[in-house]
Amino acid sequence: MSLRYALLGLLAAGPASGYDLARRFRDVLGIVWPASHPQIYLELNRLASAKYIAVTDEGPRGRKEYSITPEGQEAVHTWLTEPVSDRSFRNEALLRSFFTFLLTRQEQTESFARESEYYRTMAENYRKLDQRKAEGEFGDEAWVSSARITIEAAIRVFDALAEWAEWAGEQTNEESAKGSRSSSRRGTKRKRS
Amino acid sequence: MSLRYALLGLLAAGPASGYDLARRFRDVLGIVWPASHPQIYLELNRLASAKYIAVTDEGPRGRKEYSITPEGQEAVHTWLTEPVSDRSFRNEALLRSFFTFLLTRQEQTESFARESEYYRTMAENYRKLDQRKAEGEFGDEAWVSSARITIEAAIRVFDALAEWAEWAGEQTNEESAKGSRSSSRRGTKRKRS
DNA sequence: ACGGGCATGTAAGCGGTTACATGATTCG
DNA sequence: CGAATCATGTAACCGCTTACATGCCCGT
Numbered sequence: 001m002s003l004r005y006a007l008l009g010l011l012a013a014g015p016a017s018g019y020d021l022a023r024r025f026r027d028v029l030g031i032v033w034p035a036s037h038p039q040i041y042l043e044l045n046r047l048a049s050a051k052y053i054a055v056t057d058e059g060p061r062g063r064k065e066y067s068i069t070p071e072g073q074e075a076v077h078t079w080l081t082e083p084v085s086d087r088s089f090r091n092e093a094l095l096r097s098f099f100t101f102l103l104t105r106q107e108q109t110e111s112f113a114r115e116s117e118y119y120r121t122m123a124e125n126y127r128k129l130d131q132r133k134a135e136g137e138f139g140d141e142a143w144v145s146s147a148r149i150t151i152e153a154a155i156r157v158f159d160a161l162a163e164w165a166e167w168a169g170e171q172t173n174e175e176s177a178k179g180s181r182s183s184s185r186r187g188t189k190r191k192r193s
Numbered sequence: 194m195s196l197r198y199a200l201l202g203l204l205a206a207g208p209a210s211g212y213d214l215a216r217r218f219r220d221v222l223g224i225v226w227p228a229s230h231p232q233i234y235l236e237l238n239r240l241a242s243a244k245y246i247a248v249t250d251e252g253p254r255g256r257k258e259y260s261i262t263p264e265g266q267e268a269v270h271t272w273l274t275e276p277v278s279d280r281s282f283r284n285e286a287l288l289r290s291f292f293t294f295l296l297t298r299q300e301q302t303e304s305f306a307r308e309s310e311y312y313r314t315m316a317e318n319y320r321k322l323d324q325r326k327a328e329g330e331f332g333d334e335a336w337v338s339s340a341r342i343t344i345e346a347a348i349r350v351f352d353a354l355a356e357w358a359e360w361a362g363e364q365t366n367e368e369s370a371k372g373s374r375s376s377s378r379r380g381t382k383r384k385r386s
Numbered sequence: 387a388c389g390g391g392c393a394t395g396t397a398a399g400c401g402g403t404t405a406c407a408t409g410a411t412t413c414g
Numbered sequence: 415c416g417a418a419t420c421a422t423g424t425a426a427c428c429g430c431t432t433a434c435a436t437g438c439c440c441g442t
Contacts, residue, residue, distance in 0.1 A: 009292035101339035146294035
């Protein structure tokens, strides 16, 4: 059901086409909620049938611009004030980390090195995006500072995971050097760039 | 496909029944990869047909204990060394945060307060779990320290999100007090318990 | 003129959830 | 003896992905 309300939420910030919305998912929302274009177009048609949105303009290439209706606005608001129903954060890389013991030491080291690098560049990308939003590249309407809150979460999570991956890499090396678990663990915060 | 390999990975740590595996998903793996019991039983039957696992014991109440085969071991290892295919972090709460602008100030404050509380208790729960693993409640085989790596990631992510939610709460209050964005933002790390 | 991006869809299939269904065993 | 938990499954349905399909418009 989340995609449905995510689309309503995006349209609450202003009219947009399916293509626009798909791009917004690809660029920012995609990390926390992936959505493919067939799913988006399908859901938009359903939302239109339910009178939560309506086509308010048509452009070139069959472009249909949707706007949210008052009923739609009420529906998103209700969703936003209900308790969160799904608390998981489905992530393949973290799932894999659970099976680290099936890899050789070398594979472990390589794997965590790749992971930390990935998280570092992702954090960097979102910092840049945040910078652009801060500089007013997207205007200064309410939805922009709202988006920056989510971006901030992404930055913090990626930072945390980058440090985690480095810690995990050290961990496996330590264990290969001497036989048993030596644990400095959390609290060894490194300085940031 | 991930569930398939997750089951193989768990069975690589030792024989288990579908019920055992379901409990493991519920207790620890569930946050990073939710799995319901019908899905697990279905997948176990498929894995058995594919000769990646085999029933090696039967207990009371129709309990079937599965063990991984050499082919299955090879399959998990291949999966673990391939590049991660899905990098998303599907999370409903973070998706919602993108639509903060649709809430009243009061709703925003309440929402972020509830979120930070949730993340604090989750971090605490995983710290306790980690403590129990550290104290050897689950033995000291390789898979235990491997599991602790994932648990460590969960702790760090929950800590990061707890601090983010508090920052976000402050953020919205600041903006209601004076008109414009004042941003101390990241770098304002608070001391930890 | 043509290539790339804009723009919207359909169809098949898979992964996953929810509800339904059933029964055995253990423990108090 | 009854309740909780162990234990495995089926069926219907939904959400989502991948591949296929089509055509228009704009810039070079």
